[in-house]
Amino acid sequence: xxxxxxxxxxxxxxGGVKALKNVGLDIYPGEVHAxxxxxxxxxxxxxxxxSGLYTPDEGTITVNGEAVTFSSTxxxxxxxxxxxxxxxxxxxxxxxxxxxxxxxxxxRAGGMIDWPAVRAGSRKLLDELDTHxxxxxxxxxxxxxxxxxxxxxxxxxxxxxxxxxxxxxxxSLVESDVQRLLDIVRQLxxxxxGILYVSHRMPEIFAVCDRVTILRDGAYVATKxxxxxxxxxxxxxxxxxxxxxxxxxxxxxxxxxxxxxxGLNHGNRVRDISFTVRQGEILGVAGLVGSGRTxxxxxxxxxxxxxxxxxxxxxxxxxxxxPSQARNLGIAYVPEDRGSQGLIKSMAIRKNVTLxxxxxxxxxxxxxxxxxxxxxxxxxxxxxxxxxxxxxPIGQLSGGNQQKVVIAKWLEIKPRVLILDEPTxxxxxxxxxxxxxxxxxxxxxGVAIIMISSELPEVLGMSDRVMVMAEGRxxxxxxxxxxxxERVGAAMTAHRREENAA
Amino acid sequence: xxxxxxxxxxxxxxxxxxxxxxxxxxxxxxxxIFVLAAIVALFVCVTLVNPRFIAVNNxxxxxxxxxxxAVAAIGMAMVIxxxxxxxxxxxxxxxxxxxxxxxxxxxxxxxxxxxxxILVGLSINTxxxxxxxxxxxxxxxxxxxxxxxxxxGLISVTGGxxxxxxxxxxxxxxxxxxxxxxxLVAMIILTLLAxxxxxxxxxxxxxxxxxxxxxAAVASGIPAERRIVQxxxxxxxxxxxxxxxxxxxxxxxxxxxxxxxxxxIITAAVIGxxxxxxxxxxxxxxxxxxxxxxxxxxxxxxxxxxxxWLRAVIGLLILITVLADMxxxxxxxx
Numbered sequence: 120x121x122x123x124x125x126x127x128x129x130x131x132x133x134g135g136v137k138a139l140k141n142v143g144l145d146i147y148p149g150e151v152h153a154x155x156x157x158x159x160x161x162x163x164x165x166x167x168x169x170s171g172l173y174t175p176d177e178g179t180i181t182v183n184g185e186a187v188t189f190s191s192t193x194x195x196x197x198x199x200x201x202x203x204x205x206x207x208x209x210x211x212x213x214x215x216x217x218x219x220x221x222x223x224x225x226x227r228a229g230g231m232i233d234w235p236a237v238r239a240g241s242r243k244l245l246d247e248l249d250t251h252x253x254x255x256x257x258x259x260x261x262x263x264x265x266x267x268x269x270x271x272x273x274x275x276x277x278x279x280x281x282x283x284x285x286x287x288x289x290x291s292l293v294e295s296d297v298q299r300l301l302d303i304v305r306q307l308x309x310x311x312x313g314i315l316y317v318s319h320r321m322p323e324i325f326a327v328c329d330r331v332t333i334l335r336d337g338a339y340v341a342t343k344x345x346x347x348x349x350x351x352x353x354x355x356x357x358x359x360x361x362x363x364x365x366x367x368x369x370x371x372x373x374x375x376x377x378x379x380x381x382g383l384n385h386g387n388r389v390r391d392i393s394f395t396v397r398q399g400e401i402l403g404v405a406g407l408v409g410s411g412r413t414x415x416x417x418x419x420x421x422x423x424x425x426x427x428x429x430x431x432x433x434x435x436x437x438x439x440x441x442p443s444q445a446r447n448l449g450i451a452y453v454p455e456d457r458g459s460q461g462l463i464k465s466m467a468i469r470k471n472v473t474l475x476x477x478x479x480x481x482x483x484x485x486x487x488x489x490x491x492x493x494x495x496x497x498x499x500x501x502x503x504x505x506x507x508x509x510x511x512p513i514g515q516l517s518g519g520n521q522q523k524v525v526i527a528k529w530l531e532i533k534p535r536v537l538i539l540d541e542p543t544x545x546x547x548x549x550x551x552x553x554x555x556x557x558x559x560x561x562x563x564x565g566v567a568i569i570m571i572s573s574e575l576p577e578v579l580g581m582s583d584r585v586m587v588m589a590e591g592r593x594x595x596x597x598x599x600x601x602x603x604x605e606r607v608g609a610a611m612t613a614h615r616r617e618e619n620a621a
Numbered sequence: 622x623x624x625x626x627x628x629x630x631x632x633x634x635x636x637x638x639x640x641x642x643x644x645x646x647x648x649x650x651x652x653x654i655f656v657l658a659a660i661v662a663l664f665v666c667v668t669l670v671n672p673r674f675i676a677v678n679n680x681x682x683x684x685x686x687x688x689x690x691a692v693a694a695i696g697m698a699m700v701i702x703x704x705x706x707x708x709x710x711x712x713x714x715x716x717x718x719x720x721x722x723x724x725x726x727x728x729x730x731x732x733x734x735x736x737x738x739i740l741v742g743l744s745i746n747t748x749x750x751x752x753x754x755x756x757x758x759x760x761x762x763x764x765x766x767x768x769x770x771x772x773x774g775l776i777s778v779t780g781g782x783x784x785x786x787x788x789x790x791x792x793x794x795x796x797x798x799x800x801x802x803x804x805l806v807a808m809i810i811l812t813l814l815a816x817x818x819x820x821x822x823x824x825x826x827x828x829x830x831x832x833x834x835x836x837a838a839v840a841s842g843i844p845a846e847r848r849i850v851q852x853x854x855x856x857x858x859x860x861x862x863x864x865x866x867x868x869x870x871x872x873x874x875x876x877x878x879x880x881x882x883x884x885x886i887i888t889a890a891v892i893g894x895x896x897x898x899x900x901x902x903x904x905x906x907x908x909x910x911x912x913x914x915x916x917x918x919x920x921x922x923x924x925x926x927x928x929x930w931l932r933a934v935i936g937l938l939i940l941i942t943v944l945a946d947m948x949x950x951x952x953x954x955x
Contacts, residue, residue: 462834485821
């Protein structure tokens with residue numbers, strides 16, 4: 120049998136950084152092909168090339184034996200390749216039917232849209248997905264996430280897709296919807312559609328996929344039949360390197376508890392959370408997207424204050440209702456999205472460094488510029504921030520250097536607790552190990568560090584203990600010696616599995 | 622030999638320092654320098670055509686007659702720097718001028734007639750600030766509402782009548798301080814004070830931070846709601862000061878302020894380099910831009926061009942300025 124799509128030797132660089140190098144992959148009709156890898160392994164770049172958003176620098180794409188080049192998503196659609204994105208791209212104010220056929224509405228003679236055909240076509244597509252309960256005249260804004268996803272799939276099928284790319288389709292679904300989605304995937308497979316299935320979730324991969332291709336650091340690692348591998352084997356293929364060499368962990372004496380949290384709640388992403396962090400300790404927080412890691416940080420930092428539960432800082436019970444209050448308690452939060460929450464791009468580096476400590480560098484009213492200059496100069500030196508001078512707007516720096524300034528800003532408050540949310544995401548390798556070194560230094564100074572990360576090697580390499588979250592709850596807290604990729608991975612999906620078993 | 626070898630290096634370093642200071646200055650005040658250059662160029666050109674343009678009398682008309690706009694533009698610049706806007710300030714100045722005139726003609730001491738409008742301006746804009754900050758209604762919506770209320774209220778109460786018989790001592794704007802017209806003194810002192818305050822105070826810094834990236838500012842512990850109420854209150858005070866200068870420049874107070882006054886004030890801030898998206902700009906720029914408009918208006922008369930062209934020229938300036946701002950932003954983010 121001939122593959123529908125064949126990728127050979129694909130390569131793609133962004134400003135000198137190789138995001139993808141020499142990657143090959145093929146998808147057969149009626150096959151569910153999993154694509155796995157850590158964050159930054161090159162999965163999204165590969166998907167974007169296949170769906171026509173990026174043009175590869177090298178390599179070929181072959182569809183049904185013919186070499187093709189895509190210069191837009193339209194070209195990819197025309198070749199029978201459609202994508203269901205993680206962030207669903209529907210128009211909320213239009214109806215289901217209007218969305219499904221958007222861009223290729225059936226026309227009557229004279230060019231008017233044939234609305235009855237649109238509605239009937241939509242009905243047929245949804246029925247084929249066993250979605251008889253969804254009204255085609257309903258506004259998309261009123262649908263659940265799972266329903267929107269089915270509309271998105273119907274939309275892909277309306278373009279006669281032969282290959283469907285599904286990017287983390289279950290990331291934001293609840294368990295019952297996950298099962299229904301997997302049924303739909305099986306059904307599409309039975310109809311001969313080839314599916315490229317991207318997911319971090321092991322149980323799904325084993326439940327529905329036929330083959331799996333693993334990427335690491337932009338390079339091809341292996342393609343395996345699903346029955347040739349088990350979960351630990353997949354994890355080691357994905358991680359694939361000696362973790363301890365990459366993350367030189369400094370042994371630091373661990374002191375008394377700094378932050379104690381008991382029964383903390385906020386909404387349904389922070390549920391009954393209890394843990395303790397001590398002086399000099401790095402507590403790694405692992406969990407899938409949507410497991411409540413960031414929400415926990417936001418609650419601790421007062422952005423979304425807790426609805427119930429106890430927080431103690433150095434033994435003293437506190438209620439944290441705003442970021443400024445958290446800051447005054449010595450809690451610092453380096454956000455996941457530094458562009459939107461961490462820094463002010465139009466401002467000079469020195470002004471960003473002192474933003475959280477304006478009262479410290481001012482005499483109550485006026486800012487003492489010499490003091491500000493020396494704070495900034497010290498931060499630039501300590502973190503080896505590569506910049507022209509302290510007056511350079513921070514927006515001009517590279518991602519890694521921006522991140523260092525955001526961390527420097529929070530160190531100005533002399534934090535007792537430092538929460539780092541994805542501290543090295545989008546940061547180049549050099550800056551990454553510098554940030555890890557800084558974390559080690561801070562731990563030695565007695566700061567209690569909470570590090571949230573999607574990168575398992577980072578969590579395992581840097582943490583003294585690992586707290587694993589799933590669906591807003593803590594599923595396990597492991598000592599460094601017990602924290603193996605397998606155990607952490609299992610705890611990340613623990614909840615799900617219990618429910619499956621039940 | 623080694624001395625010779627070192628010399629060029631040292632020169633490059635100091636040249637580099639000068640260059641970096643120069644670049645910082647240009648980066649901070651690029652738009653202000655542009656506006657100042659435009660004013661100087663305009664003066665040179667028009668004076669060549671008609672030397673009477675540079676006469677003291679005309680300079681006085683240009684600067685004093687428009688000083689109240691510059692004063693109002695200071696507060697407006699601060700509001701826009703936080704990423705907000707106020708389209709009701711023209712109507713507010715009309716109301717406050719009428720308040721001042723009514724108090725003066727009702728026999729209150731002149732200092733009462735001068736102070737009360739400032740306090741009323743502060744109070745009204747505090748309410749606007751509260752609605753923007755705590756009810757989270759966009760400032761353009763709140764101030765559009767305020768615009769209608771203030772303008773409609775003023776016409777209904779005064780019936781469109783002018784206030785005359787103002788006591789001579791009330792006419793602050795016609796008085797001189799050490800031989801310099803009071804409006805000019807007020808404009809210069811208020812601009813310099815506000816500029817210093819915005820550049821060097823923690824408060825000013827937090828306004829720039831809020832306009833640059835509200836989410837990051839809040840996450841850094843800046844009390845956004847309080848600052849927004851405060852900036853609107855301060856803006857109300859400047860509107861009060863502007864209203865007093867406006868009310869005291871003629872023997873009568875019209876119940877209608879110049880049409881589109883609020884747009885002139887917003888335009889002054891924008892052409893002076895305050896980004897309409899918030900986060901950048903200075904009050905020195907807004908004052909210079911006010912002077913530029915006044916100079917253009919006067920210049921058109923002196924070279925015998927219809928004054929109606931003024932608005933068209935200003936419109937062109939707005940487009941050029943905003944375009945330059947967008948290009949600058951794009952370059953900065955690369």
